[in-house]
Amino acid sequence: MIGSQAVSIHDLEQKIGETEILNIPELAITAGETVCIQGGNGSGKTALLRALMGLTRCNSGDVIVLGNDMRRIGASSLERLRADAIGFVFQHYRLVPYLSAFDNILLPCYFSSKRKEEAERRSETAANDAFRLIRKLSLKDPSRLSKDAANYSAGQQQRFAIARALVGKPQLVLADEPASAMDSNGKKAVYQLLQDECRASGATLICTTHDENSIDGFDRYLDMKTLNLARERENRWSL
Amino acid sequence: MVIMKIMRKSLGQRAGRSTISILALAFSVALLLVISHIHEAVRSYARQVSSEADLIVGAPSQPVHLVLYSLFRIGPPPRVIPWEVYEDIAGLKEAEWVAPVSTNESHRGYTVTGSTGRYMDTLKLKAVNFIGSSGAGTVFRNDLSAFIGSELAEEYHPGETLTIANGFSPSLKDEYQTPFIIQGVLMETGTSLDNNILIPIEGLRKTRKAHGIKSDYINFILIKLKHRQSLFKVQQALKSKYQVPLEVVIPALELEKLGHYERMLNNVFMAMSFIIVLLSLMMIFFNLSAGFAERKQEVELLRMVGARPWQLAGLTLAEPVLQIIFALFSGVVLYKVSTLFLGGWIPVVNSIALPVGHLFWLLLLFLLGFLIACLPAWRMYGFSKRT
DSSP: OBTSEEEEEEEEEEEETTEEEEEEEEEEEEBTOEEEEEOOTTSSHHHHHHHHHTSSOOSEEEEEETTEETTTOOHHHHHHHHHHHEEEEOTTOOOOTTSBHHHHHHHHHHHOHHHHHHHHHHHSSHHHHHHHHHHHTTOSOTTOOOSBGGGSOHHHHHHHHHHHHHTTOOSEEEEESTTTTSOHHHHHHHHHHHHHHHHHHTOEEEEEESOOSSOOOOSEEEEHHHHOHHHHHHOOOOO | OHHHHHHHHHHHHTHHHHHHHHHHHHHHHHHHHHHHHHHHHHHHHHHHHHHHOSEEEESSSOHHHHHHHHHHOOSOOOOOEEHHHHHHHHTOTTEEEEEEEEEEEEETTEEEEEEOHHHHHHTTOOEEEESSOOTTSOOOSSTTEEEEOGGGTTTOOTTOEEOOEESSSOOGGGBOOOOEEEEEEEOOOSSGGGGOEEEEHHHHHHHHHHTTOOSOEESEEEEEESOGGGHHHHHHHHHHHOSSOOEEEOHHHHHHHHHHHHHHHHHHHHHHHHHHHHHHHHHHHHHHHHHHHHHHHHHHHHHHTTOOHHHHHHHHHHHHHHHHHHHHHHHHHHHHHHHHHHHHHOGGGGGSOOOHHHHHHHHHHHHHHHHHHHHHHHHHHHHHHHO
16 A cells, blocks of 8 residues: 555545534545644544544545545445454543453454454464563563453553554544554653554554644644644634 | 353343342233233132032021132031031932031130041042051041041141030030041141041931930032932922021022132233233333333444444344343242242142143233333434444
């Protein structure tokens, strides 16, 4: 995918009721690129990522993700695309609370044979790949992953969610404020890991954040103020 | 496989909340089965016992009272009638057998029933610990044999002797001198017969004569006819034949009247149990519905990693279905334990096995539970499809 476009948006418009929440005339992200989208609360960062995940369908315009038109893609193709090719980190981590941290990290490998094979190719077993990732996230004792996910701190849960997004070498990683629950050291480790892993595997990384300071290392930085015209027109949200 | 793991873990997490609805359903199912079982057992026992005697003759009283006392020993004993009535009825050509019963004597407060082996057979009595007999063990060896009810078994043993007295608050002069030898102990019946001493009527009559009692009397007579077609004819004939006023009742008819009230009562209990079952199922449904909102994010996540809508719907369906199956199973176990316990108290309960109708109830409850579980599963399927 390197060299081609991983994400291409043209005249995207999305409304909830009468309120326009996204209006992006043009956005192109090259495969393998690492992009940081910055913006304040309510600027449309999460809405944009949800549109890229196919969780919401836009009212008009084109959204192409890894060669798939997200407005026209069928349900089962979207299912496979998300399971095989997209890693994601939700804003509130969204771990399955009654599954162990280990099972949460390996969830994509349970449902996608492609992700499982990729993890095994890299570290012999999917479990080893999970351990490798969790070590890189500065977790002091990565062997203790057997407790239910709900029993860990917010910062630790966020690390598990990041490891889950990266396991099995997805082509596109979408991370919605992936370090919001961490201290400054944790934040650095998270962004570093996301960038390193994606660069090593050639994956495209799109990260959103409202933190305007000390986020280094991305290939490109985008500001939602200039990217999303819906906010400018309505002037409803002050950043 | 991961879906199974998620289901197991999810069930474990919701175990506390599910336990109450499972327990409520299990108890209500057990209640439903126990009520239905008791109803069947009582009906079957009443049918059995009443089919043995076609007519019962006694002093004038409420027909139902006469039937209840003579067959189940419920209520006060009927007043006495002369022995000659029995002798006359015994000579009827329509009668297959006639059994006289006297309950006018006692032994230390225990009722002494004087009758024949036929009466013992009619009541389906069996001896558990007896000497010198065969079959059910209730054939009297001689006129001075006695069988004791199960509740007397701790105080008396086969081979021991006892004396009886006229009436229930006898003075010394009412004590008969002739001793009876205990031949055996009767199996528990759950009726007041368990407090009775059964002796042969001939032995009782001889003892009375030896004590100087001139007039002979009994409390009621059971009659089995050769042909049931002559039932009403014989009933009418007996009512008009004697100088002494008599009540002649058809036990099957009286029990049928009682059966009507018993069925009404049973239906009320069944309806109450069924309402509790429905409430328990609704509890399961509301638990699922309440859990639906908190599961939305979980479902969105699982959809994102590749779980299919039918897998998630299956997950939502499997949880309540497993709960319902577990509750039904627990209900059946509870019912079995309850009938075992009740059997010690009301032996009639032991007389029947699990009726086929019970399986119908269980199947109906399962189907009802399945339908209720399908609603949230269908909602989940729709939500998953849209995610």
